[in-house]
Amino acid sequence: MQGQRSIIIAVFSTSSGSGKTITAINLAAGLAEEGYRTCLVDLDLQFGDVMGYLDMVSDITLADAQRAILQDEENFRIDDYLTEYRCGETSFAVLPPPREINDAYQVSVEAVEKIIGSMKGFNFIVLDMTAVFSTLNLSLLDMSTVITYVGVMDFLPAVKNYKVGYDTLLRFQYEERKICLVENEADPDRYIKAQDVERLLGAEFFHHLPYDYQAITTSIRMGRPLLYSVPLSPLTQSYWRLVDRFTNRRNTEDQHKENSQQEKKNFISRLWRKVNRQKAYLAR
Template sequence: MSIKIIIISKLEETRLKVAAALESEDIYIAGQFKDGASALSRIESVDPDIVIMMLDTDESDVFATSERIYMNRPSSVVMLITKNMDVDVLQRAMKAGIRHVIPWKRESQYLIENVRTVYNEESSHRDALKGEQSLGHTSKVITVFGSKGGSGKTTIAVNLAVNLAKKKKKVALIDLDLQYGDANIFLNLETNDTLDELIQGYADFDIDTIRNYMKTHSSGVHILIAPKSPEYAEFITREHVEKLINIIRPYYDYLIIDVSASFDDITILAIDSSNLILMVTGLDVSILRNSKISLKVLESIKQISKVKLVINRDSKGSISVSDVEKILQCPIAAVIPSDWKTVGTALNTGIPFVQNVKRTRAGAAIDALTKEVIEFRPVIEKKEEE
């Protein structure tokens, strides 16, 4: 499905520049107009997702047109692009019902990402208006764990998060692999606003502060990135992480947590806070042995009932999926094929494979996992009577 767009700008040159910058397979330009008067009937007939307006010469027309769209066509959202981002412009935009004002930049990728982010945010908002979203009481916290390094935890956490966002879920991803977290690499996101910076900068953080430190991926996933270097991990305590999870969880449908391969304090806390633990395992003796030991640990800390297995790198070998089921005696949420080409290319380009236009075997497996996750209903634990 493509994002339908109408462009309005007085200057033909600008209209063409914007249209060219937005050339992408998920974007469809449904029309370009010089002013609101000529655009309104087209907006009426094609019902665009986004109307992009350039604030160039005649300002009054821009705000008047936005107001009409806001009042009469709430399904189309206005995105204002301006070279002068001042308080006056922002105030007038707010009055005209424009929630998205972005500064003009030539780079195509910047524009495309802004368009996708606006589209994703507005889709969730529309669903919420239809009553299809909850206010957070059902939010699910999912830790993707696996006791062997390199088993595919981050690959699965990232692709699951993006796939849930594609299904209009509000998703946060926290990278709690504090020493070597690399989830941002899988999403091609770089920033200095990392988890340790947040914690060092704000002793008493709230959701707004946390959001300032989250990066938004084009899919709509909000991600809190791990420290840039292992020594910064020491600034982050169990208490910090507990507070972080508690603050974030009511604002999202899904909170996906990527962790390291060890049972450290932070991983145990993530596991403890989760409704669902996806334990990544595989089809070789070494990983199965590790998984068996981990399951015993999870049993001893009373977390075993939350565990589902994800068997990664499935290929025809001497150990089969049903052997794993017998050995580990745990329900299986998904089986992901070994698919070096798809998974490796995704990592190298920073584009999660669930965003590939062409359907892949790995993508289909993540689709199945996403379905499992959506259909999963957490067991509500009854508090014991004191």
């Protein structure tokens, strides 16, 4: 697999409760359902809840992978440290966070970079990140192909927080086309309108996720992504459209976006061509 690079989707936010973990899980599930070899990495090192959401248990975590890769990088095999999530015929890999707080403090940027870099056999790597601009997060945002920046625009402090985070990403010189702005819990009847937030940001949202508390509750109770537990939910359908956009399977409404979105669409199209090359290579 040498020379092949995965598409890395960082799911990032600057506030807790933004829905980034649910977004990361359903992106991974949707990409896997579409036939791509996908790995979901839980990088909330102290309080990650991907495993709990998916009702999974594993004794092997990122901490074990770190020890192994630092001791013998040449013989390191990432597959030895991944846990498989399976639903029916579809599966994706999960790299859990450390189980102990002390292990979380010992995780190094160098080791995580090497671990992510070793995942060359995957078409997509989805990173569920913490809501801070830490050294580790900045390093992984650098490595990422796309930054899915999630936020809930339900009251003014949240909007301010989201703008500060977006401005910070730009100050760190991440290209605007690399940052996909995602509004979670979108509600057309809400006092704060998406158009007003877009004017404040000086950028358009890439995607809107509708509010659907009942669907999320059912999904968590069943220990399955929304795509498998409540397939007819409006939120589930919105996640499918988001997956489609990352794989270039755009529907009619996507094709009629404003011209200001064209550059970002072209960027996603280039990612899609890259995935096709990877799939052809892996099929040999």
